[in-house]
Amino acid sequence: MCADTPETVDYKSTLNLPKTDFPMRAGLPKREPEWLAQWEKIGVYDRLREKQDRTPFTLHDGPPYANGHLHIGHALNKTIKDMIVRSHQMMGFDARYIPGWDCHGLPIEWKIEEEYRKKGRNKDDVPINEFRAECRQFAAGWVDIQREEFKRLGVTGNWADPYLTMDFHAERVIAEEFMKFLMNGTLYQGSKPVMWSPVEQTALAEAEVEYHDxxxxxxxxxxxxxxxxxxxxxxxxxxxxxxxxxxxxxxxxxxxxxxxxxxxxxxxxxxxxxxxxxxxxxxxxxxxxxxxxxxxxxxxxxxxxxxxxxxxxxxxxxxxxxxxxxxxxxxxxxxxxxxxxxxxxxxxxxxxxxxxxxxxxxxxxxxxxxxxxxxxxxxxxxxxxxxxxxxxxxxxxxxxxxxxxxxxxxxxxxxxxxxxxxxxxxxxxxxxxYPHSWRSKAPIIYRNTPQWFAAIDKPVGDGLDTFGKTIRERALTEIDNVNWVPKKGRNRLHSMMEARPDWVLSRQRAWGVPLTCFTKKGALPTDADFLLRNPEVNKRIVDAFEADGADVWYEDGAKERFLGGIVNPDDYNQVFDILDVWFDSGSTHAFVLRDRPDGTKDGIADVYMEGTDQHRGWFHSSLLQSVGTTGHAPYRNVVTHGFTLDAKGMKMSKSIGNTIVPEKIVQQYGADILRLWVAQTDYTADQRIGDEILKGVADSYRRLRNTMRYMLGSLKDFDKSKAVAAEDMPELERLILHKLAILDGVVREGYAKFDFQGVFRAVFEFATLDLSSFYFDIRKDALYCDGETTRKLAALTVLDHLYSRLTTWLAPILVFTMEEVWLERHGGENASVHLQDFPETPAEWRDDVLAARAEKVRAVRRVVTGALEEQRTAKVIGSSLEAAPTVYLAPEYAEVITNPETFADLCITSQITLTTGDAPEGAWTSDDVAGVAVVFAKAEGEKCARCWKVLPDVGTHAHPAVCKRCDDAVS
Missing domain, CATH: 3.90.740.10 (Valyl/Leucyl/Isoleucyl-tRNA synthetase, editing domain)
Structure with missing residues (x-):
């Protein structure tokens, strides 16, 4: 039987080229809903709760308002929260996320009134509980809509059991928290100028005001x-x-x-x-x-x-x-x-x-x-x-x-x-x-009117450890017990708390939790018996709210129901103002963190995360409310993001026509592209978004996807039983493991500090520069052409380590794509990358001595590739494999580069000669790397038809068109 010739052997079919069904085109808009359905089917969030012996980690959700479709700010906010929760879960915590909604308040009331006006109805002619029922129904409808919109963004959480401020238990707790101010002596009725909306006919809090020309x-x-x-x-x-x-x-x-x-x-x-x-x-x-x-x-x-x-x-x-x-x-x-x-x-x-x-x-x-x-x-x-x-x-x-x-x-x-x-x-x-109501957009005035206030400079009589201290003193102390991201958030809230007046708790509206208190007829607000402070009355109220909600306050005979048999109802007036909705949301720590089985033991959240406007909003009211009733802050970390602007840096406005709707981005690109935009921005400042920016994000995504696809293809038939131990690997593989060990620390520290931009940048640069442009480029020859050599098996082992880490490290950001990557290798009816933790990375992988030596090697490699690029540009060669340069090395480099065959592989040349002699005149040098010179020469021999190296032995083997290595592999 005669030897094969190049004409009779298809050498390409003998190569170990990457094989994978993982598509180059993601098709995210179409495929993402399939993964959402699968996660719901297998109950990913609930299965994570079953993991034992984990430290709880709770991000408390600042409730969005149940009124209208999501805007880009919502998407930014919820995506950051989701990254925090997912990353901490994968770092070994029991990371809980209970989504919630603000359901009371003027915007919803305003919408119902608008409908009334269209129909010629007068709100004042409608029984109050009928009106409140319409508000409740309106809020519930938008909760369902927004819930689906949030889920479409890939946000995980207890969506089946969110918290709503209009739930009966929530209304009970809000009233109960209010009555703590009643009982500890900080509640009072005063008459002073407050920000007043003549259009909405109610007092406003600072957080409900925005400024326009x-x-x-x-x-x-x-x-x-x-x-x-x-x-x-x-x-x-x-x-x-x-x-x-x-x-x-x-x-x-x-x-x-x-x-x-x-x-x-x-x-x-x-x-x-x-x-x-x-x-x-x-x-x-x-x-x-x-x-x-x-x-x-x-x-x-x-x-x-x-x-x-x-x-x-x-x-x-x-x-x-x-x-x-x-x-x-x-x-x-x-x-x-x-x-x-x-x-x-x-x-x-x-x-x-x-x-x-x-x-x-x-x-x-x-x-x-x-x-x-x-x-x-x-x-x-x-x-x-x-x-x-x-x-x-x-x-x-x-x-x-x-x-x-x-x-x-x-x-x-x-x-x-x-x-x-x-x-x-x-x-x-x-x-x-000038100040305007952020709801009606109409100007406001300062108007003296009787309102209910929480005194923030009056000693709090509640018997806590901070007994006798004022709400302001408690708040200022607690601010310094919190970690602020970014740090300037602390100064902002601190200065606000130093200068703020008493808290206006009352609103003159209908849809909300009423101020559950009674005043004595004929008494003045300054009289000691003006407010009824009776624990038995309070208990009747909260029990009724728990059973039937706050509507019972407005039922006929409510005063007699709550006071009868305890005090004479005829001696008291019932207060019908409702609480500021910021008191509602400020109280959520009590009925979410404290009361729920998936809350926290101490009623304190690990993280509150909202936009910068919440220093005067939710962060502010939550701190005031919590220190007033518990003596401590309701959060350990407060993370703040900026506002989302258009591509030109302008505030988004419907009137200008520059708004960007998350739904359209998801339909065009997919939710993962939107999530990647979030990860690539410095969310602590204002961010920009637009078509060109999103195209750039999509390009980064494609590059990363191709990296993952290459690994999947190379690992298609990898047998883990043949994995090579780290200590037995070539230096190049050990260098990649060293970099993985370093990156593992960067990723974990970044996620712990909520620095998603830092995490993604580090992983992306590693994937594109260290892997795609360096390691993969070098090792594709061994992966494609080697037989079952130690070098090839070591490379596959490293690829396996890379795969398991990159896939899980990026899963909190690219929730859909990394699920696809994971299932490509670990398919199964109940499998999901989101059930995994970040793999533990062996400390012994880190080798600083090797890394220092590798830096010198890569420096010399840069000189060689520079010299070859000059020849390629001059069209002397078409590929670096056509080259066989001589490299002149100073002693400091000669001691770390000793094997010409290995170094030729690193430089992707067919041959290379190493020498320590003086370089001849005209040798190619680089100003960046002193002590290295290159003299170009073409490789001697013939081109291997299989690996394309130019080698002298081609033509001397059983398969005359290939080199010895390829001849062995084909045989």
Whole structure:
């Protein structure tokens, strides 16, 4: 029988080329739902809970609002949470995730009212529990929709049993937590300016407010000086500036600054269009005087400064309201206005004087509260709907804002009246940042109204270890017991907590948990017996809420049901305000962490994770609520992400048309691409997303997928019983194991610190640079062409180690793709990568001495490949296998590179010569690696038809077209 010839042997069929059914094209949008169905079928989340002897790890879900489809911020938020939970589970914890929803509150109530208005119905004509039932049904519908949308993103959790703030037990606990404030003495009813939405007719918390530009009227108003006995001063007027003309009818005082220089100015000339008269005298701060006169259309030639107005002079002054004595005013403004110093006055804007309407300004309110004069300065001129009380002279029935939240007629009416009585120096308009309700998007006002508050500077009488400390003191202490990611989150919340006022707990709406308390008829809020504090009454309430929900508070006879037989119901009024929804969500630690069997033993979460806006929202209210009732924070770690912007860095807005909907990304690319975008961004800052960005993410995904596909193909027929021990492997394989050992620590530390960008970058760079561009490139020759050699088996063993680690390390990020990769080798009806832990990596794999030597080897390799690339560019060779260079090595390199055959494999050349002699002139060198030179030469011999190396022995074997190694393999 004659030997085969190249024409008679298909050498390609003798190669061990990668074989796999794993497709190059992922087809994620179509295939991902199949995996979701499989996970649900085999109960992955529940099976993980069955794993024994694990330390619990709980991420407490900040509840999204059950109102509308998900936006990209939701997707970012839930994906980060999912990565935290999955990675900690795979690091050996019992990582629990109970999704939840905020179900009470104004947005849902607002939607139901909108439907009523379309049908011509009046909310006030509908029985309250019928209205609440419609709100409950609306919220439940959106919970179901959002749940499916979250699951489609690959988010794992206890979806079958989420928490809802409208569940009966939750409503019971929220009321119970509120009553702890009732019983520990921090609850009180007060009347102070609060942020008020005239459109929604309720008080708002700071977290319910956002700031937008608004054009406002601005006016300079004259208050006549009276009663000083000094003819010069009594001829003058003090000028104030305000951007809220509607507050002038509620003015009770004007204040000045003790450290400000004031002067008396006289008008000596005027243009026709000015409202001043020659001879008018005005007191103004010297720093602002000419700017004020400029507003009145006067220049420096029309004004002269007469003299200083000292602090002693100011102390003599009383002021007359500009509407005092006006026809038809009925004496409303005839009382003299208070005039005194205040520390919040500056001379950097305005006039150096501040108009005070303490019913509509917190600084003024605090000033007069401190003076014990609130009863003298508080007014009740503005109704719930932003309308002046009907009997207010000139302005009764005027609206600050109309029903749609637009400018009403109150400001114009006030300005016109001031013009009429000669009380206006100047007027104009200003565009400035102004608070708006984030729900209705309408401007808000500050309005004095009776509300319920939690006092944060009153000692808490609850008998805890921190007994006697205030809520503020407890909160500030606990902030420093929490780990903040990023660290600046701590400073942000700390500064907010230092400066915040008492917590406004009450809202004047219908859909929520009521303030379950009673007040004594005839008693004042300052009386000791004003609030009923009775544990037996409290127990009746919470038992009823547990059984039938908070609706029982609104049933006929509720007061008698709760008070009868304990106290006389006729002696008490029942409170019908509802709790701020931030109190609802702030209480979730109690009914989720504390009460659920899958909660935590100590009621404290390992992680709270939300956006930066939650420093004034959920992080804030949860801390206040928890320290007020338990004395400690409800979280150990607080992780914060930024906002999602469009590709140009602009905030997303429906009106601009730059919003990106998660559903569309999932339909086009698949959820894994969206998750990979999250992993590749620095979520602690604001992130950008757009088509080009997503295309870049998809490209990274394809590169990573190809890496995994190559490993699957190479491992198709690997027999693990033939695995090679690490100590028996070639240096190249041991180097890869060393890098795996290093990477194992990076991955675990990164996941522990919630640094997904760091984890993915490290794994991706390893996969693309160390593996695809280096190790795989070098070892494909051995994998394809070797017989069952130690070198080949060692490479397969390393690939097996790489596969098991890369697949599990990336599973928390690419939940669908890594499931596909895992099932390609470990298929089975109940198999899933998400049931695995990260493999333990032997410490002995780490070899720093080997790694240091390998760095020198790779440095020399870079010089060789550089020299060969020059020849390839010049078209001297087409492949590096056509080369047989001579490499001149300095001693430091010669001692680590001793085997020319092994080094030829590393450089992917057919032959290589190593020498320590002096390099000839013209040898190729690199500035980056001193002591190495390369002289190019073509390989001698013929090209092997199987491995494509050019070797002298080709043609001398049984199979004349191949080299000895390939001849042995084919034989």
């Amino acid at each position: 608004k054009e406002s009227f601005t006016i300079w108003v004259k208050f006549k000086v009276v009663g000083t006995g000094d003819a010069t001063l009594d001829s003058a007027q003090v000028v104030i500036w305000t951007t809220t003309p509607w507050t002038i009818p509620s003015n009770k005082a004007v204040v000045y600054g003790e450290g400000i220089s004031y002067g008396l100015y006289e008008v000596t000339g005027r243009p026709e269009e000015s409202w001043v008269s020659i001879g008018d005298r005005y007191i103004l701060s010297d720093a602002m005087a000419m700017e004020v006169f400029g507003r009145a259309r006067l220049d420096e030639t029309m004004v002269r400064r007469l003299c200083d107005v000292t602090q002693d002079d100011l102390a003599k002054i009383k002021l007359q309201h500009p509407l005092a004595g006006a026809d038809g005013a009925n004496g409303e403004w005839d009382d003299l206005r208070d005039f005194r110093a205040a520390d919040f006055v500056t001379d950097t804007e305005g006039t150096g004087f501040v108009h005070c309407a303490p019913s509509h300004g917190m600084e003024e309110y605090e000033l007069y509260r401190g003076l014990g004069m609130l009863q003298d300065v508080i007014t009740y001129n503005v109704n719930d709907d932003g309308m002046f009380r009907a009997d207010l002279p000139f302005f009764g029935g005027k609206f600050i804002l109309n029903r749609k939240g637009k400018e009403g007629d109150a400001n114009t009416a006030v300005i016109n009246k001031l013009v009429e009585v000669g009380g206006l120096l100047a007027r104009g308009k200003i565009k400035h940042s």
